[in-house]
Amino acid sequence: MLYRETGQFKTSYAADMAIFPIRQDRIALYVLLAIAFIGIPVLDALQVWPFAGEYLLRAILIPFLILSLAAVGLNILTGYCGQLSLGSGAFMAVGAYSAYKFGTGVHLPLGLFDIAIPALPVLPSILLGGVMAAAVGILFGVPSLRIKGLYLAVATLAAQFFFDWVFIRVQWFTNYTSSGSVTAPELNFFGLIVNKPVERYLLCLIFVTVVALLAKNLVRGNIGRQWMAIRDMDIAAELMGIRPLYAKLTAFAISSFIMGIAGALWAFVYLGSWEPLAFNIDRSFQILFMVIIGGLGSILGSFLGAAFILVLPIMLDQVPHALGIPISVETVSLLVFVVTGALICWLLIVEPHGFARLWLTGKEKLRLWPYPY
Amino acid sequence: MRATGGPEIAVGDVLLSVEAVSLSFGGVKAVSDVSFDIRKGEIRAIIGPNGAGKTSMLNIINGFYHPQHGRITFKGATRSRMRPHEAARGGIARTFQNVALFKGMTALDNIMAGRTLKMHANLFWQMLRVGPALKEEIEHRHRVEEIIDFLKIQDIRRVPVARLPYGLQKRVELGRALAMEPELLLLDEPMAGMNLEEKEDMSRFVLDVNDHFGTTVALIEHDMGVVMDLSDRVVVLDHGIKIADGTPDEVKNNQAVIDAYLGVAH
Numbered sequence: 001m002l003y004r005e006t007g008q009f010k011t012s013y014a015a016d017m018a019i020f021p022i023r024q025d026r027i028a029l030y031v032l033l034a035i036a037f038i039g040i041p042v043l044d045a046l047q048v049w050p051f052a053g054e055y056l057l058r059a060i061l062i063p064f065l066i067l068s069l070a071a072v073g074l075n076i077l078t079g080y081c082g083q084l085s086l087g088s089g090a091f092m093a094v095g096a097y098s099a100y101k102f103g104t105g106v107h108l109p110l111g112l113f114d115i116a117i118p119a120l121p122v123l124p125s126i127l128l129g130g131v132m133a134a135a136v137g138i139l140f141g142v143p144s145l146r147i148k149g150l151y152l153a154v155a156t157l158a159a160q161f162f163f164d165w166v167f168i169r170v171q172w173f174t175n176y177t178s179s180g181s182v183t184a185p186e187l188n189f190f191g192l193i194v195n196k197p198v199e200r201y202l203l204c205l206i207f208v209t210v211v212a213l214l215a216k217n218l219v220r221g222n223i224g225r226q227w228m229a230i231r232d233m234d235i236a237a238e239l240m241g242i243r244p245l246y247a248k249l250t251a252f253a254i255s256s257f258i259m260g261i262a263g264a265l266w267a268f269v270y271l272g273s274w275e276p277l278a279f280n281i282d283r284s285f286q287i288l289f290m291v292i293i294g295g296l297g298s299i300l301g302s303f304l305g306a307a308f309i310l311v312l313p314i315m316l317d318q319v320p321h322a323l324g325i326p327i328s329v330e331t332v333s334l335l336v337f338v339v340t341g342a343l344i345c346w347l348l349i350v351e352p353h354g355f356a357r358l359w360l361t362g363k364e365k366l367r368l369w370p371y372p373y
Numbered sequence: 374m375r376a377t378g379g380p381e382i383a384v385g386d387v388l389l390s391v392e393a394v395s396l397s398f399g400g401v402k403a404v405s406d407v408s409f410d411i412r413k414g415e416i417r418a419i420i421g422p423n424g425a426g427k428t429s430m431l432n433i434i435n436g437f438y439h440p441q442h443g444r445i446t447f448k449g450a451t452r453s454r455m456r457p458h459e460a461a462r463g464g465i466a467r468t469f470q471n472v473a474l475f476k477g478m479t480a481l482d483n484i485m486a487g488r489t490l491k492m493h494a495n496l497f498w499q500m501l502r503v504g505p506a507l508k509e510e511i512e513h514r515h516r517v518e519e520i521i522d523f524l525k526i527q528d529i530r531r532v533p534v535a536r537l538p539y540g541l542q543k544r545v546e547l548g549r550a551l552a553m554e555p556e557l558l559l560l561d562e563p564m565a566g567m568n569l570e571e572k573e574d575m576s577r578f579v580l581d582v583n584d585h586f587g588t589t590v591a592l593i594e595h596d597m598g599v600v601m602d603l604s605d606r607v608v609v610l611d612h613g614i615k616i617a618d619g620t621p622d623e624v625k626n627n628q629a630v631i632d633a634y635l636g637v638a639h
């Protein structure tokens with residue numbers, strides 16, 4: 001009788017339309033947020049295992065949060081609107097390098113008139129990084145009006161290779177550093193310097209919480225229904241007055257905006273200094289796997305998928321160490337590939353709709369428990 | 374229920390007419406030189422053997438197919454072709470011969486999607502889900518719940534439609550079309566593949582929609598009993614050509630119609 005909705009009668013449609021209409025779900029969310037915002041920083045301050053030595057924060061939690069954000073972004077485009085994209089890395093790169101340029105000052109001598117913007121503070125830089133990514137997303141979204149599925153994926157792949165090339169070759173973006181590697185400006189938020197891992201973690205957590213909430217609102221509102229309608233049956237959608245142009249381009253814009261922010265955070269907060277390689281095609285595939293494994297068309301799934309894809313290799317990497325099995329680093333990394341790939345295949349055979357669906361099925365069972373039906 | 378836009382048409386006046394419309398796909402003539410009209414408030418049946426061009430006719434009316442010849446007049450405005458969004462805005466809704474629901478969405482979301490054209494809160498408010506966006510969402514939820522009650526599908530609201538049996542899918546699809554509050558409702562074989570009881574339910578819904586909301590209905594149906602019971606006037610197509618047009622009784626006794634259905638060679 002722990003997980004029941006009986007007795008919780010909705011007296012208004014507003015209550016029925018809440019994100020988590022069932023009280024137990026709501027409580028679980030608050031507990032999770034409390035752990036994330038209070039529990040983890042406290043444990044870190046006390047240096048309790050496994051928080052000793054910052055490894056967990058630096059190597060797992062911070063990248064998990066940022067990649068979850070990117071996965072939420074891609075899920076809006078691919079999971080909700082049905083537009084397959086292999087360009088996530090490119091949109092993240094546009095976010096990262098735009099934020100870098102805004103953060104270090106933009107100077108574009110165009111002959112007749114020069115564009116000169118002084119170095120902006122970090123927050124507006126990151127947000128503008130998102131805006132630039134959205135603009136690029138819209139541009140590369142235009143072909144989606146004509147082409148679908150794999151053909152669209154190829155168009156987004158073109159975006160990926162194009163931006164790989166741009167950020168390596170066009171030195172203006174890297175402020176003409178000789179190595180091509182750039183370093184993020186100081187993370188100064190209204191006088192607060194974000195530096196220690198726990199501070200960086202909290203910064204990412206705030207971004208992720210806010211964006212995930214706003215994204216959830218969008219997908220369960222009018223625009224979200226339009227996206228899904230286009231995804232499921234675009235002809236019927238159009239005959240109901242849903243405009244494919246508007247639906248697809250808003251999905252591209254919002255998705256790329258989120259991925260742009262994730263890219264900027266990845267560069268500024270996680271890496272600190274980076275090269276274009278950080279956003280290559282591998283990154284695009286990584287985010288796509290997260291979304292597929294987690295569950296297409298599920299915000300929660302984006303997080304589950306990110307956790308799986310990110311944490312699994314780390315765990316696999318640690319297991320032989322912990323057991324004291326002497327195998328070489330190369331063997332381990334090869335093993336990680338094989339096992340991760342096999343697990344992904346297995347999971348998709350067992351549940352093609354990803355973790356999010358497993359989760360829902362589990363909840364349904366729990367609601368009926370102890371009866372099977 | 375009536376959609377906004379366009380002049381008010383009195384009951385019994387012509388709401389939509391097609392004149393000398395022809396449509397072919399390559400060499401196949403799907404519709405040849407067909408003219409007929411639909412009057413406000415009536416239930417107009419379109420019948421004919423398989424491949425007669427009935428579905429193509431509906432597709433021409435709501436702008437999904439563009440005829441090579443002919444004119445379409447809807448609410449007094451004449452054009453050589455409809456466009457899908459014009460048709461939707463003008464108040465034409467439809468269901469499909471092979472259910473075309475949004476498979477990954479719940480029944481409720483499918484029907485809510487029918488309200489898209491009536492929702493105007495911008496993305497900023499939708500993102501925050503407060504102010505106009507929340508107000509609008511609740512308002513339209515009320516209307517959608519009325520439709521859900523009307524169609525008696527309360528207990529499947531939250532079910533993804535792909536999991537529903539065929540008969541219920543057809544019902545949800547009708548609900549989605551009704552959510553648009555259409556002036557003209559196009560139904561493409563709404564009772565195909567249903568058992569007797571489901572057919573009776575669906576007939577009841579079509580009659581109620583027509584009676585209570587004054588919605589004009591164009592109905593494609595194979596079951597002659599249903600056609601005779603429901604419709605005010607019937608147009609008969611065969612091989613893309615109109616072979617008869619009149620009241621159910623007139624059509625039933627028309628020799629060309631009898632021949633077409635018995636498969637007499639032309």
Ligand SMILES: Nc1ncnc2c1ncn2[C@@H]1O[C@H](COP(=O)(O)OP(=O)(O)O)[C@@H](O)[C@H]1O
Pocket residue numbers: 398401402403421422423424425426427428429430
């Ligand atoms: N999209 C299309 N492409 C090619 N031929 C089509 C298409 N739609 C319909 N047709 C052809 O037009 C004719 C009429 O089809 P249809 O309107 O579906 O008939 P009905 O609904 O009366 O059974 C058929 O010969 C069919 O093959």
Ligand SMILES: [Mg+2]
Pocket residue numbers: 427428429470
């Ligand atoms: Mg047909």
